[in-house]
Amino acid sequence: MQFFSTNELKDQYDDLVAPLMSYTNDAVLKRYAEDHKCSMEEAERVFTAWKQFAVTAHFMKGRKTVSRTVDDMWHTFLLHSRSYADFCDRYLQGYFLHHEPTSDEKSPENYVSTREFAEGLFAEIDDSIWPKATPGLARCLSGGDCRIDRPTRCRAGS
Template sequence: MKQSHPHPMGDITSSEVLTDHQQELYLRLQNHCFDAPGSSIPFAAKLACEQGWSVAKSERVLSEYRRFLFLALEAGHPVSPSRAVDQAWHQHLLDTRSYWQEFCPRVLGQPVHHTPSRGGEEERQRLGECYRRTLASYRAFFGEAPPADLWPAAEGPATEAPAAVPPAAMPQAAAPRLQRRKAHRWGMLLASLVIALVLGGCKAGYQFFPFSLNGPAFLLFYGVVTVVGCLEVKRQHMRWGLKARPWGVVVIGGMWLLGVARLLHGLSLGRPVGFLIIALTFMTLILIATMFTSVWLDPKDRPDIRGDQTNGDGGASSRGCGGGGCGGGGGCGGGCGGGCGG
């Protein structure tokens, strides 16, 4: 897959605006490519898939992320990102080796820590002031206002700002989110089994289900569960990319094994199994498609090539300090987000 190229941050390299040190930092940020070496999925595509953005918007956010890091080191005060920029920062921090051992020492020249909010009304107000100062420094350094869709203006008192750290980034919020996902998955599977049981006419006290079902009923059960597995595979591929191995593949594989067992069971009893051979043929093709290729996935739904299908601005609802935390350079004291990286 073609690697994405870093987007320029703007034309501010004039010596009348920046010192030599700042120009060098600016150019290092501008020339840095966030794509991991050897990765088949560009960083921008991963970010777009994670946030539900288009790749074009993701590239714009990365450009603003570069500007934010420049301000973190050169603004002379604690800075706070917008919600969208903070999402890019979080995605970058996931590759800890790349961020701490390569990016910080080679590009930034020093570590820049992401410090989450401590919470509380006083902290919200400090983050609001920090965010307003960040916007002011943005205008001073870059000679233009930040894009409003990626850097929402701090309207009203800072106490109106949302929580400084997105719920997905907080341990106490991440666990319930994971539990909801698991509940959703098991709920879908159980619902499909119940539907299949009802439609298939399974009766308690009969032979072990689903071997007790006749040919048409077994095919109905087989088809319902398989369709649910296929839909889950497609949903996970659309969200996480074509390298995802979602639980739906396990469901489809399990149904394939069940079909083989039913075939052997039918042969041992001398029953006709022609319908099952046909079903297993289709199931084998489906299993191969879900495990080794994605030809069945509509290209326009692929997160790495789809167009602008944003489901809402990642930072449009942010007021005050969205995303929270402060990046900070040397000499940065306490302030927003409980301090900065030195």
């Protein structure tokens, strides 16, 4: 796995990371908050984690796997397809970040390597949104009960 040093990321920070991380989309946030029965502040935290994933996916080679919460936000953003396509064009240098489920996408190893890469890129990531590897992680990634891994997450129907 290839990690970028702080200096390499800093070289691209002003051009890519800073503008991307400052991006917001009220329609996406509102839809997520409504669908997942949470506050706008919580939706903003999850959207920040998704943007961290977008940066991670842009720089990391190989398969990437996200937490269920980040994936839920990704699904919400994809519903706003014009905004999503515009985001990718403007903030990911024209790279369209496809969402393609695969047979091994729920692999805890892929998730752990994605999370580690994100930690290497950002000073801090939200452990409640990007849970650390725990015995329940595989069940959480496969769509099961995540409450043991992230007890404060809002979920539809909770």
